[in-house]
Amino acid sequence: MSIKLPAIGNSQILSVGSYRPKRLVPNSEIVDRIESNDEWIQQRTGIQSRRFAGADETVISMAQAACESALKRAKLTIEDIDTLILATISYPFQAPSAATELINVLGNPKAAAFDISAACAGFCYGVAMASDLVRAGTSKNVLVVGVEKLSDFTDPDDRATAFIFADGAGAVIIGQSQEPCIGPAVWGSDADARDAIVLNPAYTEFRNAPDKGVAELGWPNISQQGQTVYRWAVFTVSKVGIKALEAAGVRPDELGAFIPHQANMRIIESMAKEIKIPESVVIADDIRVNGNTSAASIPLAMDVLLEQHPELHGTLALLIGYGAGLVYAAQVVQLPPKP
Amino acid sequence: MALAQADVLAGIKEIVEEVAGIPAASIEMDKNFTEDLEVDSLSMVEVVVAAEERFGVKIPDEAVTDLVTVGDAVNFIVNAAN
Ligand SMILES: CC(C)(COP(=O)(O)OP(=O)(O)OC[C@H]1O[C@@H](n2cnc3c(N)ncnc32)[C@H](O)[C@@H]1OP(=O)(O)O)[C@@H](O)C(=O)NCCC(=O)NCCS
Numbered sequence: 001m002s003i004k005l006p007a008i009g010n011s012q013i014l015s016v017g018s019y020r021p022k023r024l025v026p027n028s029e030i031v032d033r034i035e036s037n038d039e040w041i042q043q044r045t046g047i048q049s050r051r052f053a054g055a056d057e058t059v060i061s062m063a064q065a066a067c068e069s070a071l072k073r074a075k076l077t078i079e080d081i082d083t084l085i086l087a088t089i090s091y092p093f094q095a096p097s098a099a100t101e102l103i104n105v106l107g108n109p110k111a112a113a114f115d116i117s118a119a120c121a122g123f124c125y126g127v128a129m130a131s132d133l134v135r136a137g138t139s140k141n142v143l144v145v146g147v148e149k150l151s152d153f154t155d156p157d158d159r160a161t162a163f164i165f166a167d168g169a170g171a172v173i174i175g176q177s178q179e180p181c182i183g184p185a186v187w188g189s190d191a192d193a194r195d196a197i198v199l200n201p202a203y204t205e206f207r208n209a210p211d212k213g214v215a216e217l218g219w220p221n222i223s224q225q226g227q228t229v230y231r232w233a234v235f236t237v238s239k240v241g242i243k244a245l246e247a248a249g250v251r252p253d254e255l256g257a258f259i260p261h262q263a264n265m266r267i268i269e270s271m272a273k274e275i276k277i278p279e280s281v282v283i284a285d286d287i288r289v290n291g292n293t294s295a296a297s298i299p300l301a302m303d304v305l306l307e308q309h310p311e312l313h314g315t316l317a318l319l320i321g322y323g324a325g326l327v328y329a330a331q332v333v334q335l336p337p338k339p
Numbered sequence: 340m341a342l343a344q345a346d347v348l349a350g351i352k353e354i355v356e357e358v359a360g361i362p363a364a365s366i367e368m369d370k371n372f373t374e375d376l377e378v379d380s381l382s383m384v385e386v387v388v389a390a391e392e393r394f395g396v397k398i399p400d401e402a403v404t405d406l407v408t409v410g411d412a413v414n415f416i417v418n419a420a421n
Contacts, residue, residue: 044381227400231384266381 006137011130011174012181013336014076014141017069018170018303019062020290021053027163034159041163046265050166050291052151059091062169063102063147066299070171073339076141078106081173083139084113085130087122087146087295089199089324090153091115102145112139119197120261120323121187122146122295123170127319128185128329130174145171146295153199155221164264165222166291170299172336183248186240187329193232197224197324222324229326233267237322237330238274244330245275245318255281256315257305257335261322262287262297271320282309294323306335313338342394342420347413354389355409358382368410376409386412396420 026049027038041047053062063086071078084103091098099113118125123146130142147169154165174182199220209217241260245252258277260268265287272283286301293300298319306312317335322328352363359378372378378386383406387398390412396419398406406412 043379227380227384230381231388234385235388270385 009135009137010177010180011134012177012179013127013333014173014175015070015074015336015339016170016172016299016303016306017066017071017073018296018300019065019069019168020300021051021057021062021167023052023054024049024289025052030156030162033157034162036159036163044264044266045164046268046285046288047163047291048288050163051168053149053167057149057167059088059098059147059149060101060105062149062167063098063145063171064105066147066169066171067102067106067143067145070143070173073336074173074175075339076173078108080141081106081108081143082111083130083133083142084111085126085142085144086113086115087118087126087144088115088148089117089119089122089294090149092152094203098147118295118321118323118327118329119325120263120292120294120297121321121325121327121329123298124185124319124321124329124331125187125327127172127174127182127333128187128331131182131185131331134174134176141173141175143171143173145169146297146299148294148296150222150292150294153219153221155219158221158223160224160226161222164292166293168290168293168296168300170296170303172299172302181334183244183250183332185329185331186243186247188240188327190232190236190326190328193228193326195225196228196232196326197222199223199324230264230267232326233263233322234270234274237320237328238271240322240328240330241271241275241318241320244320244332248332250316250332252276253278253280254316255318255332256312257282257284257309257317259284259298259301259305259317260320262290262301263292263323275318282312302335310338342417344413344417347394347416348409350393351386351390351409351412351416354386354393358385358389366409368408368413370409371407372409372412390416394420
């Protein structure tokens, strides 16, 4: 007795799409509430502005726009998608998942659809899973979408976070390929540092202490230990990037682009130094204009990079996601062809 | 392993030059990291990690805020190693 299995195949990123909220918010608009200034924010993080979604721009509407753009560029329709993986920490319902709402509005309610919770590493986790699903033959075309409306979960009066987090959505379609175009994922956790980035309190606290409410308990906004995260990102996560290059058998000078999670320009530059990314490689710096959009930041940065540097289509890129957990994932991918 | 103050200072000079681009020649024991050398709190994280690796010592987060001058860092490392 034996079980029939398809032969292991290869996978590729067929296209990328993104959605940026309409409202661009410069540092000058947010500094008063946190006794900060444009110079300090730019010097520490590189951030000049960020985008905040309006009431009509929801997790689902932003993700829908990003997915529709990716579908159009891949010349596919939603019926061609058999799996949707959605990474977010800011969908305001516990269940059903954001992925099922999204696949329904996209028009293919029969496809497999689920959310993953890996914070700012969520997109790279999704790419890792999608690639393996396609390679194993479980799925044919997978939509991987990272989407965040972090303005709903950021305290505008918190000096450690208010200037960092932002909103947006980015998506890729991962499908079959003749050649390997997505390298092995190197991933893992440093879960003993779970306290470094948290969204507290639990929802149940509001039921348990209705007399206190949001006024006393606070809202589950992001809070973080900035220097702990900085140190971990620069020194621990950079090593993950080096391992992902080794796992794919790619040297830094063979890359076209370096697209790490857009958390802080200083982290990005120090990571590039640690990984020994040569000057010939284009480094994504979307953080400067659009802030830290967590799970959405890598596909957003990828999309804008390909728009600014069309010659990067089809070249290799190192992706590194890292964030609350603490969790991380990295892989080398071939950037999608020109649509 | 015992470390000599002069060796630690030489090492710190190299690290600060590498992290912050300040010429090693202008780095002395009495220089203040933030005010004289433009090493802000995030560059300081990088200096600390490089120093830990180079000298094989642990510099806890709580201790970092007390390292105001180059001399503070050198003395902390010498004491921690000896
Ligand atoms: C958040 C971050 C920019 C803060 O920088 P930092 O150097 O750690 O800041 P600190 O809290 O140590 O404060 C350093 C100084 O800046 C001041 N400061 C802190 N926040 C400030 C703000 N928003 N505006 C102006 N000044 C500020 C402090 O008062 C302190 O001043 P002092 O030296 O005179 O006492 C930095 O830690 C960081 O980017 N970490 C990584 C976080 C991240 O990327 N998270 C997302 C991961 S997915």
